[in-house]
Amino acid sequence: MxxxxxxxxxxxxxxxxxxxxxxxxxxxxxxxxxxxxxxxxxxxxxxxxxxxxxxxxxxxxxxxxxxxxxxxxxxxxxxxxxxxxxIQLHLMALPGVKFEDVKYVTSHPIALRQCVDFFDEYPHLKIVESSDTAACAKRIRDEQLTDTVAVANALAAQLYGLDVLERRIESNKRxxxxxxxxxxxxxxxxKPANKASLCFQVSNKVGALAKVLNIFAEEGVNMSKIQSMPILGKRNEYNFYVDVEWEEQKQYDASIRQILKYTHNFNILGEYERHDDEPTTTPKPNRTERSTRKYINIRRNV
Structure with a gap:
């Protein structure tokens, strides 16, 4: 529909x-x-x-x-x-705010950790963790904070009317x-599918999981992801979440028929088309302006 x-x-x-x-x-x-x-x-x-x-x-x-x-x-x-x-992270502030006047930087803790190399160069900035990257940008707009910058994506800067002071500050560009x-x-x-997300359990015996994984290999089905999660209240029992990909539907169908014999509580969480677009990144921008920024000797609050 x-x-x-x-x-x-x-x-x-x-x-x-x-x-x-x-x-x-x-x-x-x-x-x-x-x-x-x-x-x-x-x-x-x-x-x-x-x-x-x-x-x-x-x-x-x-x-x-x-x-x-x-x-x-x-x-x-x-x-x-x-x-x-x-994940592309930018430093943003209210229009007209100068970097040398900034005292605080706020964002989600994971986003902040992904920009640690950038912030190591500016120890005067006090780190303030929050629950959401976009919410930090919105707060700067709503409260008109002139001493605070946010780390968020370009969409947040556009929606909340902020200027991007520095682009692509994440340490890892991939x-x-x-x-x-x-x-x-x-x-x-x-729709035609070439990827599936599965969940199942196997018996707690030697080689039980290996037998299932070997079936995928024998049928030419690629396992792109496996994740185990303990079952609450059950010792040594796990749910295995597996993503598999295939070129021909018959490979996938044959593997499913076989592994049903060796698993229990088997669930197909979804069958869908895999995302094949090769992610691209843009070069790191030239930071000629950074050398002109003033350092302020305020201890960083981690």
Whole structure:
């Protein structure tokens, strides 16, 4: 079922990386449903207040977001797509604010850690952690803070009317986050698939998991991701979350038929088209202006 202007639930507010991922996947003609937590996004979909959920599942630096795997299994909404988003972080402030007058920098703690090399050059800046990158940009706009800069994406600077003082301050220019797209079962469009997200358990015996993984290999199905999660209250028992990719449907079908014999509580979380676009990065900007900035000897508050 084609929805002309889908309602997309995200964790965070407008101009967050979740909304940027949603726009890249669906286009700009969406209605963003802002939620305070990942669980709230699923509740929004459950109540049909939203048509889709866009949720981060892993980052190339920070790794997997483990609680989100549990949400996938608990709610059972099918995964219908994925998007890889390059994480590009910029330093932004109210128009007219000069860098030498700034005392505080605020952002999500993970974003701040990803810019540690930049901030090591400016020990006078006091670090203030917050729950959301875009919310920090919005707060600067709303409260007209002239002594504070935010670390967020270009979308936040545009939406909240901030000037970008420094672009691409993240230490690792090959930093990407993978987002999954979920929807209601009755909203799934039948499309050709070449990737699937699976969840299953195996017996606690020697070689039980290896037997399953060997089936994928024998059928020519590539396992692109495996993540284990302990089952609450059960010693030595785990859910295995696996992403697999294939070139021909018959490879995938044959592997599923076989591994059903060696697994229990088997779930297909979603079958969808993998995101094949090669992520690109832009060169680091020339920082000729940085050498002219004044240092202020104020101890950094970590």
């Amino acid at each position: 084609k929805i002309e202007r889908p309602k997309v639930a995200i964790q965070g507010i407008r101009a967050s990386f979740h909304e940027e991922a949603a726009i890249r996947y669906f286009g700009e003609n969406i209605e963003t449903i802002e939620c305070n937590s990942f669980k709230q996004t699923f509740e929004s979909l459950k109540k049909r207040e939203a048509d889709y959920v866009v949720m981060a599942i892993e980052n190339s630096i920070a790794g997997s977001i483990l609680p989100n795997y549990t949400l996938l299994l608990d709610y059972g909404f099918p995964v219908v797509g994925e998007i890889y988003l390059p 930093n990407f986050t993978r987002f999954l797209i979920m929807t209601q079962h009755d909203n799934v469009e039948k």
